[in-house]
Amino acid sequence: xxxxxxxxxxxxxxxxxxxxxxxxxxxxxxxxxxxxxxxxxxxxxxxxxxxxxxxxxxxxxxxxxxxxxxxxxxxxxxxxxxxxxxxxxxxxxxxxxxxxxxxxxxxxxxxxxxxxxxxxxxxxxxxxxxxxxxxxxxxxxxxxxxxxxxxxxxxxxxxxxxxxxxxxxxxxxxxxxxxxxxxxxxxxxxxxxxxxxxxxxxxxxxxxxxxxxxxxxxxxxxx
Ligand code: GRF
Numbered sequence: 001x002x003x004x005x006x007x008x009x010x011x012x013x014x015x016x017x018x019x020x021x022x023x024x025x026x027x028x029x030x031x032x033x034x035x036x037x038x039x040x041x042x043x044x045x046x047x048x049x050x051x052x053x054x055x056x057x058x059x060x061x062x063x064x065x066x067x068x069x070x071x072x073x074x075x076x077x078x079x080x081x082x083x084x085x086x087x088x089x090x091x092x093x094x095x096x097x098x099x100x101x102x103x104x105x106x107x108x109x110x111x112x113x114x115x116x117x118x119x120x121x122x123x124x125x126x127x128x129x130x131x132x133x134x135x136x137x138x139x140x141x142x143x144x145x146x147x148x149x150x151x152x153x154x155x156x157x158x159x160x161x162x163x164x165x166x167x168x169x170x171x172x173x174x175x176x177x178x179x180x181x182x183x184x185x186x187x188x189x190x191x192x193x194x195x196x197x198x199x200x201x202x203x204x205x206x207x208x209x210x211x212x213x214x215x216x217x218x219x220x221x222x223x
Pocket of ligand 1: 019112175
């Protein structure tokens with residue numbers, strides 16, 4: 001583990017393929033970071049197995065064991081306090097976090113969403129894109145604020161929508177791009193190039209008025 005690496009907590013609820021992509025890029029030396037812990041609200045999330053295979057400490061905080069969101073989040077905070085966390089990465093984490101929690105870690109929480117935000121916040125994005133007949137779809141990484149899926153955008157990737165696509169086929173095409181843009185955003189954050197200042201995402205000290213769009217040149221940063 002390189003010294004002074006950026007300590008990350010990854011929150012998951014499911015398969016953890018985005019977690020895996022970040023693990024792989026850290027192992028390949030593309031990101032100077034240390035995933036200090038993976039926290040899942042679902043005891044059977046496959047992402048927990050991925051973390052264990054990579055020798056990353058895992059914590060299950062099942063929301064069903066809590067009667068209030070406050071108590072669920074207090075347990076999250078207790079776990080985060082054990083590690084010296086610089087960045088929280090929400091990777092398919094299916095619980096809404098309270099304003100109190102988000103403010104506590106203000107500017108230090110990233111999320112990935114499977115749509116070209118601001119289009120299609122919320123769930124079932126792929127079916128909604130197909131129903132609307134859109135020809136273009138994609139994914140977005142953004143800083144988390146208390147407005148669900150509406151925090152400042154960092155990076156987006158686009159995919160074409162084919163007439164024959166089913167939601168699953170489209171989701172798989174989008175996921176391939178998620179596995180590139182999330183590691184890139186984490187890399188920039190850990191290199192202190194990406195920050196949340198004055199309500200805006202900044203890259204290299206310049207405010208991002210719109211998301212960076214993934215290009216082949218950017219992809220080479222992860223090769
Ligand atoms: C991804 O599509 C992500 O954008 C969404 O949930 C899915 C998680 O996939 N929020 P995985 O658990 O990382 O495989």
